[in-house]
Amino acid sequence: MxxxxxxxxxxxxxxxxxxxxxxxxxxxxxxxxxxxxxxxxxxxxxxxxxxxxxxxxxxxxxxxxxxxxxxxxxxxxxxxxxxxxxxxxxxxxxxxxxxxxxxxxKEDDMLMNLSPNERLAFVNKLTCPVLLLPEGHYEYPDKVVYLTDLRYCTLDALRFLKHFGCSIYVAHMTLPGMTDMEERYAQETLADFAGRLNYNKMFLRNIRGKAKEYALEMITSQVGINCVVVESKKHLPLENFLPGLCERSRNYDRAALLVLPYLNWRR
Known part of the structure; x- marks a missing residue:
């Protein structure tokens, strides 16, 4: 066990x-x-x-x-x-x-005593998921937003989130240098994942254009997201979250951050 x-x-x-x-x-x-x-x-x-x-x-x-x-x-x-x-x-x-x-x-001394680059290296080398909680908040992650490019989304990540029994809002964010994903194609891709997992609590949020932070802010506030999910060493979104762990200016800063390993995940 x-x-x-x-x-x-x-x-x-x-x-x-x-x-x-x-x-x-x-x-x-x-x-x-x-x-x-x-x-x-x-x-x-x-x-x-x-x-x-x-x-x-x-x-x-x-x-x-x-x-x-x-x-x-x-x-x-x-x-x-x-x-x-x-x-x-x-x-x-x-x-x-x-x-x-x-x-x-998020404010543990083990993280706060590291520079932003050291903090990123620390999380990237972990071989299991890490749930970083805002100070004083212990909510169960029942509504999560998972940031990914659906074309490179991993079934293992979605399977892990399914164990929480939570609503999973998959926020498709197109990787730099790639074209935006058409809504119909994105819906079909997510439906395929949902079918393979036999899980109907998955919802698409197709974030298009350059205003990604604003779009994520709207998703978080409108849906009541209490946990943001990213993968380390993949898609580069983790670099946008770790340096400012203690920020409180945006709704998604006040949510928990769940970091999933990528290539080095020991299951």
């Missing part, structure tokens, strides 16, 4: 992350590993989030989360108090613990 890895350096985020990860684990049948840089504070913070008195041991904390997890598939829980995890050695941890999804804050 795979694991969801929560990387957390803020006590205030711990319970929100844990609840979101528990909900996701029901859909994917994953276990959960919480990595806290301050485990002595992490444990009572989680317990307080459950509406109980503070606890000071791991076993009591696991009982609290199991109570929250009553209606799920019974995801296993491990809390790692070990230090030393960082951008340079995280790849080894992903393999050792069979990590299938990382959840962390």
């Amino acid at each position: 795979g694991n969801i890895l929560i990387i957390n350096n803020s006590v205030l985020n711990t319970w929100g992350f844990a609840k979101l990860a528990t909900t996701i684990s029901r859909q994917f049948k994953y276990d959960i590993t919480i990595y806290c840089r301050t485990p002595a504070l992490c444990v009572p913070a989680l317990a307080l989030g459950a509406g109980d008195e503070p606890v000071d041991d791991m076993s009591t904390l696991e009982e609290k989360l199991e109570q929250f997890n009553t209606n799920s598939t019974g995801a296993g829980l491990a809390i790692s108090p070990e230090g030393g995890i960082g951008a340079r050695n995280i790849s080894d941890l992903l393999i050792a613990q069979n990590i299938k999804l990382i959840i962390m804050s």
Whole structure:
């Protein structure tokens, strides 16, 4: 069984992350590993989030989360108090613990202490999806917009998103140097993907012309998108999001960012 890895350096985020990860684990049948840089504070913070008195041991904390997890598939829980995890050695941890999804804050120190180029290199080398959450927001991604050129869209990416049970708005964005995709052809292409996945919660948004940021802003606000999905090392849209992770000026900046691996995805 795979694991969801929560990387957390803020006590205030711990319970929100844990609840979101528990909900996701029901859909994917994953276990959960919480990595806290301050485990002595992490444990009572989680317990307080459950509406109980503070606890000071791991076993009591696991009982609290199991109570929250009553209606799920019974995801296993491990809390790692070990230090030393960082951008340079995280790849080894992903393999050792069979990590299938990382959840962390957009404002986590591990990202904020890197330059924009280093941040991009860090995310690009990950071998599993990473869900970057705006500070203080722990919404389940039930309406996502997936940015891609439909002519190069991957079935694996759509299959992964299907596991969330979410509405998938596929925003076709023509790659530089290529002609815009005609609406009918785009609809037929998406219908083919939906048929192969047996999934009817997929909707096309054909973004044409140069005003792509404005079009994405309109999609996000009108539909109520709470997660933007991009692929690393593909189509180049990731470069437009990572440098300004903490921006709040646009609706899609305030949504979660789910980054999917491309060529190096360990499934």
